[in-house]
Amino acid sequence: MAIIETEKLTYTYPGAEKTSIENISIKIEEGEFVLLTGPSGCGKTTLCRCFNGLIPHFYEGKLEGKIQVVGLDVVKHPIHELAKHVGLVFQNPENQLFALSVEKDVAFGLENLGIPRKEIRQRVDWALKTTDIYHLRERPPYELSGGQQQRVAIASVLAMQPEVMVLDEPTSFLDPLGAKRIFEDIHKLNKELGITIILVEHRLDLTAKYANRIIIMDNGKVILNGKPREILDSEKARLIGIGIPKVTRLYQFLNGKGMRLNYVPLSSEEMAKKLKEVFKQ
Amino acid sequence: MIEVKNVHFTYPSGVEALQGVSLKIRNGEFVAIMGQNGAGKTTLVKHFNGLLKPSKGNVLVDGMDTRDVSVATLARKVGFVFQNPDHQLFSETVEEEIAFALRNFGFKENVIKRRVTWALNLLGLTQYRKTSPFMLSGGERKRVALASVLAWNPKILILDEPTIGQDYGQKEKLRQFILQMKAQKKTVVIVTHDVEFVAECNPRVVLMSNGKIVADGEARKILTSPEILEKAAIIPPEISRVFLELSEFGFPTNVIDVYEAGEIILDFWEAKNREHV
Amino acid sequence: MSMFEGLKFRKVSSPIHDLDPRVKFFYVIAMFAVAVMYMELLPLIVLFLIQVPLVTMAKVTKQWIKSMRGAAFFASIIFFTNFIFSYLYQGQQALPSILEYSMAMTLRFIVLVESFSIFFLTTSPDHLGLALEKSHVPYEFCFAFTTAVRFVPVLAEEAQTIMDAQKARGLELEKGNILKRVRNYIPILIPLIVNAIRRSLELAEAMESRAWGATKNRTNLYELKLRRGDYILALLTVVMLVLAVYARWHIPIPRIMEIFPWKASR
Ligand SMILES: Nc1ncnc2c1ncn2[C@@H]1O[C@H](COP(=O)(O)OP(=O)(O)OP(=O)(O)O)[C@@H](O)[C@H]1O
Ligand SMILES: Nc1ncnc2c1ncn2[C@@H]1O[C@H](COP(=O)(O)OP(=O)(O)OP(=O)(O)O)[C@@H](O)[C@H]1O
Ligand SMILES: [Mg+2]
Ligand SMILES: [Mg+2]
Numbered sequence: 001m002a003i004i005e006t007e008k009l010t011y012t013y014p015g016a017e018k019t020s021i022e023n024i025s026i027k028i029e030e031g032e033f034v035l036l037t038g039p040s041g042c043g044k045t046t047l048c049r050c051f052n053g054l055i056p057h058f059y060e061g062k063l064e065g066k067i068q069v070v071g072l073d074v075v076k077h078p079i080h081e082l083a084k085h086v087g088l089v090f091q092n093p094e095n096q097l098f099a100l101s102v103e104k105d106v107a108f109g110l111e112n113l114g115i116p117r118k119e120i121r122q123r124v125d126w127a128l129k130t131t132d133i134y135h136l137r138e139r140p141p142y143e144l145s146g147g148q149q150q151r152v153a154i155a156s157v158l159a160m161q162p163e164v165m166v167l168d169e170p171t172s173f174l175d176p177l178g179a180k181r182i183f184e185d186i187h188k189l190n191k192e193l194g195i196t197i198i199l200v201e202h203r204l205d206l207t208a209k210y211a212n213r214i215i216i217m218d219n220g221k222v223i224l225n226g227k228p229r230e231i232l233d234s235e236k237a238r239l240i241g242i243g244i245p246k247v248t249r250l251y252q253f254l255n256g257k258g259m260r261l262n263y264v265p266l267s268s269e270e271m272a273k274k275l276k277e278v279f280k281q
Numbered sequence: 282m283i284e285v286k287n288v289h290f291t292y293p294s295g296v297e298a299l300q301g302v303s304l305k306i307r308n309g310e311f312v313a314i315m316g317q318n319g320a321g322k323t324t325l326v327k328h329f330n331g332l333l334k335p336s337k338g339n340v341l342v343d344g345m346d347t348r349d350v351s352v353a354t355l356a357r358k359v360g361f362v363f364q365n366p367d368h369q370l371f372s373e374t375v376e377e378e379i380a381f382a383l384r385n386f387g388f389k390e391n392v393i394k395r396r397v398t399w400a401l402n403l404l405g406l407t408q409y410r411k412t413s414p415f416m417l418s419g420g421e422r423k424r425v426a427l428a429s430v431l432a433w434n435p436k437i438l439i440l441d442e443p444t445i446g447q448d449y450g451q452k453e454k455l456r457q458f459i460l461q462m463k464a465q466k467k468t469v470v471i472v473t474h475d476v477e478f479v480a481e482c483n484p485r486v487v488l489m490s491n492g493k494i495v496a497d498g499e500a501r502k503i504l505t506s507p508e509i510l511e512k513a514a515i516i517p518p519e520i521s522r523v524f525l526e527l528s529e530f531g532f533p534t535n536v537i538d539v540y541e542a543g544e545i546i547l548d549f550w551e552a553k554n555r556e557h558v
Numbered sequence: 559m560s561m562f563e564g565l566k567f568r569k570v571s572s573p574i575h576d577l578d579p580r581v582k583f584f585y586v587i588a589m590f591a592v593a594v595m596y597m598e599l600l601p602l603i604v605l606f607l608i609q610v611p612l613v614t615m616a617k618v619t620k621q622w623i624k625s626m627r628g629a630a631f632f633a634s635i636i637f638f639t640n641f642i643f644s645y646l647y648q649g650q651q652a653l654p655s656i657l658e659y660s661m662a663m664t665l666r667f668i669v670l671v672e673s674f675s676i677f678f679l680t681t682s683p684d685h686l687g688l689a690l691e692k693s694h695v696p697y698e699f700c701f702a703f704t705t706a707v708r709f710v711p712v713l714a715e716e717a718q719t720i721m722d723a724q725k726a727r728g729l730e731l732e733k734g735n736i737l738k739r740v741r742n743y744i745p746i747l748i749p750l751i752v753n754a755i756r757r758s759l760e761l762a763e764a765m766e767s768r769a770w771g772a773t774k775n776r777t778n779l780y781e782l783k784l785r786r787g788d789y790i791l792a793l794l795t796v797v798m799l800v801l802a803v804y805a806r807w808h809i810p811i812p813r814i815m816e817i818f819p820w821k822a823s824r
Contacts, residue, residue, distance in 0.1 A: 040448040041418045049763075058766050080772035088767040091446070094712065095757055096764035098705050100684045107779035109768035114775045124779065142712065146318050156768065172445050175317040175474050177514035202448050205477050205519050243449035246477065246519040246539050253543040259550050268519045272526035275546065279530055279553065332722045352725045361726040367756065368716070369723040371748035381745070385728030415752065429727065 001071065003164060003196050004028040004051060008065035011046060011055055020046040022220040023065070030163070033190045033197045033210055035228070037242055038217035044200045047217070048166045051198070052086040053079040070163055083109065087157030091169040093149035097141040097156075102133065105141055106156040113160075127159035130193075131185060147178035154185065164196045165189065176206075183207055205245045208232060209267035216242060229264040247271040282308055283329055283437065283468075288338035290324055298324040300492035301338075308436070309466040311459065313479045313500070316489035317514030322472045323364075325489070326439050329470070330359040342437075357386060360435030364442040366426035370414040375406060378414050379429045386433055400432040404458075420451045437468040444475045456482055480504060480518035480537040488513045505535045573787055574616035574680045579689035581788045581795075582677050588795045589673040592802040598811045599662040601802075605669045609676065618679045625675040629668060637664040658814055683707040688780055697776060705761070713754065720749045 009024040021043040028034055036044050049055040053074050056063040067074045070085045090096050099105040103124050110120045128134040131151045136144060141152050150170055157165060167186065171179035187210045190197045201207045208214070214231045216224040218240050224231050231237055232248045247265045254261065261278065265271035283306040290299035298321045306312055314322045327333040328340045331347040340347045342355060363369060372378040379400050383393045401407045404424045409417060414425050423443070430438070444452050452475075459482065462469050473479060479486065479500055486503040488496040490513045496503050503509060505521045517525065524536045530549065536542050574582075589605065596602055613622045640660040648656060687704040691697055721731075724745045731742050805811070 038448075039450055040420045040446070052767055054763060054766060058763065079766045080769035083767055083769040083772075088764075090760065090764060092760065095760040098701075098708060098761065098765070100682060100704055100708055104684050104779055111777050111779060112769040112772045114773040114777050117777055117779065117781060120777065120779050140708075142708065160768070169446065173318075175514045176476055176516045178318060179474075180516060202446075203475075203477070241448075241450040241453075243452075243477075246480075247523060249539050250520065250523070250542055250546075253539060254546060257543070257547055259547060268522035268526070271519075271523045275523070275527060278550070279527075327722065330726055332725060351730070353728045353730050356726055356728050361723075363719065363723045363726070365719075367753055368720045368749055369727065369745075371745045371752075382727040385730070433728075 002027040003030040003032075004067075004069050004198075006050070006065065006067045009047075009050065009067050010064040011050065012062045013046075013059060014061040016061070019220055021050075021217075024222055025065075026215065026222060026225060028196065028198070028213075030196055031190070031194050032213055033187070034199070034213045034215060035204070035207055035211035036198055036200045036215050036217070037202060037204060038223070039241065040202075042217040043220045044217060045168055048088065048168050048198070048200060050074065051164070051166050052088050053077065053082040054088075080112065083162075084113070084160060085162050086164045086166060087160055087162040089150075089153050089157055089165065089167040089170050091172055093146060093153050093173070094142070096153050097149060100140050101138055102141055102144075102152050102155075103128065103137040105152055106137075106159050108156060109160045123159045123161070127155040130158060130189075131155040145178075146173045147175075147182065150174065150182055151185070154182070158189070162195070164198065166198045166200075168200045169202070170199075171201075179206060183210060186210070202243060204232070204243050208245050208248075209270070216240060228266055232266065233264045282306065282341075282343055284339075284341040285325070285328065286339045286341070288325075288328065288335040288340060290321075290328070290333060291336050292324075298492055299328075299335075302489075302492070302494055304487065304494060304497070306468060306470065308468055309463070311463050311469045311482070311484040312471070312487055313482070313484045314470065314472045314487045314489060315474065315476075315479065315513060315515060316495075320489040320513065321492040322489055323441055324492075326361070326441060326470060326472055329437070329439055330361050331355040332361070353385070356382075356435075357433065358435055359437045359439065360430040360433070361439045362427050362430050362441065362443070364445065366419075366422040369426055369429070370422060373413060374411050375401070375409045375414050375417075375425050375428075376411065378425055379432050382429060382433055388433075396432045396434075400428040403431065404428045405454075419446055420448070423447070423451075435467075438462060438470070440469070440471045442473060443471055444473055444478050452478055474515075476504065476515060476518045480520065483537070488515070490514075501535050501537050504537055570617050570680075572616045572618075572680070574612060574676070575682075576785070576787060577680070577791060578782055578784055578788045579681045579685050580693065580782070581784070581792050582681060583689070585791060585795045586673045586677045588799050590670060592799065593666050593669045595802060595806050596666075596811070597659070597662055599658050599665065599814050600811060601805070602662055602665040602669060606665060606672065609669070609672050612676055613672075616676065616680045618676075621679055622672075622675055625671065625679075626668070629671040633664050633668055636667050637661070640664070655813065685780065685782075688778060688782055691778070692782055709757075713750075716753060717746070717750055720746050720753075723749075 005027050007025050009021060010019055011021050012019045024047060038044060046055065049059065050067055051069055056075060057079050063075065069082060072082065074082065097105050099108060106124045106127055107120050110123060128137055131154055133148060133151050133155060136148060141149055171182050174182065183206060186197055186199065189195045199207060208228050211228050213226065214228045215222055216231065216237060223240060224234065224236055232244055233252065237244060245266060247268055250271065251261055251265055261274050263274055265274055285302055285304040288299055288302045291297045302325060314325065316322055324333065328335060328347065329342065331350065331352045334348050342358060347355060370378055372381060376397055379397045380393050383396055401410060404427060406424060406428060414422060417425065443455055459469050483500045486498065486500045487494055488503060488509065495512050496509045504517055507517055507525065510517055518537050520539060520542045521537050524532050524534055524542065528534050532545060536545065593602065593605055613619055637660050640663045641656060644656040644659060683704050687700040690700040690703065729742065729745055
């Protein structure tokens with residue numbers, strides 16, 4: 001069974017005239033790494049809010065259609081119930097850390113669930129070690145660098161041991177190396193712990209290589225949904241104007257001039273490897 | 282022209298954010314300042330319009346020491362667009378927002394009207410003239426902030442992190458806009474982490490790390506030197522990384538543009554095919 | 559500003575930091591009560607001196623000195639107002655005793671600042687929140703308290719950025735008459751409020767996403783247990799209280815100038 005399944009999901013914010021997402025029908029399988037992208041304002045964040053019940057429980061408004069997450073009907077289960085299964089990490093690390101020490105922040109969700117102290121301690125330490133910030137556990141989060149803060153945010157969601165993690169542009173404020181490390185960490189959570197990942201990101205150059213599925217939205221609708229190589233090479237993707245990775249564009253350019261590589265690269269490593277093969281023949 | 286002469290700056294908290302920075306930006310130049318989080322980029326550019334004054338050293342804007350003139354006077358020459366538009370928008374309508382600075386600078390009402398119309402046009406905001414800026418999307422709010430600074434037509438334009446949270450289309454528009462400014466001989470300074478965006482614009486790149494400038498030169502040179510970039514927590518753009526891998530075939534290693542890269546690969550491939558025949 | 563700087567908690571490990579915040583708070587209140595009981599210089603000097611070892615034990619001497627220096631300004635105001643008013647009422651003859659009285663009033667303030675700064679410098683706001691919770695203050699209130707502590711510096715920084723952004727658009731705060739000056743703050747206040755609202759919405763969203771309100775029986779990572787040190791401090795505080803009350807009513811307290819007659823004989 002799919003871990004997330006929506007059927008004709010349509011939502012309008014309270015007081016808004018227009019729907020923000022419209023007729024979304026998608027299925028996400030357990031263990032997938034899904035990249036969600038599309039022009040600004042197309043409804044990515046809105047869709048993410050549906051995954052853990054912020055919509056419709058926190059934001060009211062009008063929700064139509066069906067949505068199930070880990071077998072639970074989102075409309076019928078409160079957010080704190082869903083929070084055990086779906087973790088959300090937001091763009092701005094500053095506004096998702098409330099405590100005055102890192103470990104207290106990571107413990108926050110578990111405390112809310114009323115988990116015994118001994119187990120909280122174990123799970124907090126585990127989450128801190130998995131995200132490589134164990135040494136920072138007693139520091140106040142606001143004194144950390146952006147990258148470290150975003151790691152704390154990830155750890156605090158991880159401690160709740162969710163099956164699904166949704167990350168909404170988690171690295172926009174970070175320098176390229178910091179961003180790359182976070183993406184690698186997320187990839188590791190997916191590969192090693194089997195956590196299903198939904199990552200919202202504009203910069204496909206940095207992230208396309210990790211995904212085994214890309215969903216592109218435009219104007220509240222899902223326009224493309226499928227394998228990264230097929231999607232990024234499609235005419236439609238180019239027309240919507242998403243940031244197709246440079247190496248994929250290089251591939252398309254060469255293809256157009258008659259140099260056929262027969263393999264759509266998503267990263268510089270893949271492109272270099274392919275070119276080397278061709279040149280060495 | 283902006284001249285930064287051996288500037289040190291220490292925040293009241295004791296953080297020494299700039300540790301001896303010297304830099305010269307000539308009129309009409311397009312400069313991207315890059316470097317890791319906390320390197321001192323924002324601190325440096327805040328010196329360009331006098332928001333911060335050096336603890337040691339001097340900053341000269343068109344020959345004027347920033348210590349001797351008020352921020353308001355400098356602001357006429359140096360337009361500064363902050364990273365987050367929500368830190369400056371406050372008016373009831375977009376039109377009012379853009380007129381705000383013009384009023385502060387004492388422009389006449391008929392001039393203000395003309396300038397507002399011009400700025401709205403330039404950034405494609407004419408339809409939102411009477412809309413509240415708070416009703417607009419993130420990308421649009423960013424454009425209003427930009428328009429509100431451009432309106433007084435400053436000679437030098439500073440943009441702090443203009444591409445954050447922007448989609449590809451918006452970035453492309455921004456790039457076109459910067460090129461337009463360049464054509465008008467305006468000086469443009471951007472602070473950014475977006476390597477791919479810089480690779481597409483090919484400006485002069487100033488690389489900062491720990492309060493110092495560690496490299497300065499054209500983008501295609503700096504962005505293709507992994508050893509230099511590493512010091513500033515930056516990763517070379519994708520195309521450059523492909524070419525760094527392919528150096529064994531005698532390819533140049535200073536390529537960052539997709540089409541240039543394509544031509545080089547094609548030439549090599551065709552030459553190789555001819556050999557075989 | 560620097561007085562508050564001195565109240566900012568820093569994580570250091572020391573026997574004083576490990577004390578239960580409730581006991582420390584009891585100590586601060588007791589200090590407060592005793593300091594208010596006495597108007598004479600001598601006991602206040604004693605109160606001041608007996609706290610110094612606590613400061614050194616807590617390894618916060620540097621910050622503590624900073625907060626004392628910050629308090630110096632207020633202390634001098636207290637000294638001079640007391641001095642001037644008493645002088646006006648009592649005239650020149652009583653000068654030495656007026657001097658002693660004003661000094662005592664000032665020292666009383668300093669003793670209060672001293673004990674409060676020991677408390678805040680050695681108590682993490684997290685633990686303070688926990689102590690509130692354990693004292694049956696509703697959890698929502700405790701959370702609001704720690705969040706406020708967490709976000710005050712963030713908001714201060716944001717206000718600075720907004721001010722910079724508007725100055726960069728030619729806003730001059732010090733320009734014009736009083737009315738105009740007040741109006742000058744509108745472009746700063748509106749973004750500040752709008753951002754605070756936006757921020758609190760985002761915070762609420764993040765809290766909800768982490769199971770806020772899932773159960774009434776919230777657990778806590780930290781636990782407060784009274785240990786030996788706590789009992790010792792509590793006992794010492796009680797002894798001090800008893801002694802102070804006893805001394806207040808049964809022992810006549812000499813003035814400094816009576817102890818050092820050379821001063822009085824002048
Ligand atoms: N809280 C809200 N109330 C009302 N309308 C909203 C709210 N949040 C978003 N919207 C509207 O819903 C639409 C989709 O917004 P959403 O934030 O989901 O876009 P997005 O794809 O995440 O964009 P971005 O890439 O800029 O983050 C937009 O038109 C936006 O104006
Ligand atoms: N208002 C301030 N008060 C005290 N320290 C500050 C202040 N602003 C910045 N700093 C410190 O100065 C240093 C340089 O900060 P700056 O904001 O210039 O970095 P940056 O290169 O712009 O980083 P980023 O890429 O994260 O925007 C950092 O160590 C930062 O913590
Ligand atoms: Mg979004
Ligand atoms: Mg910055």
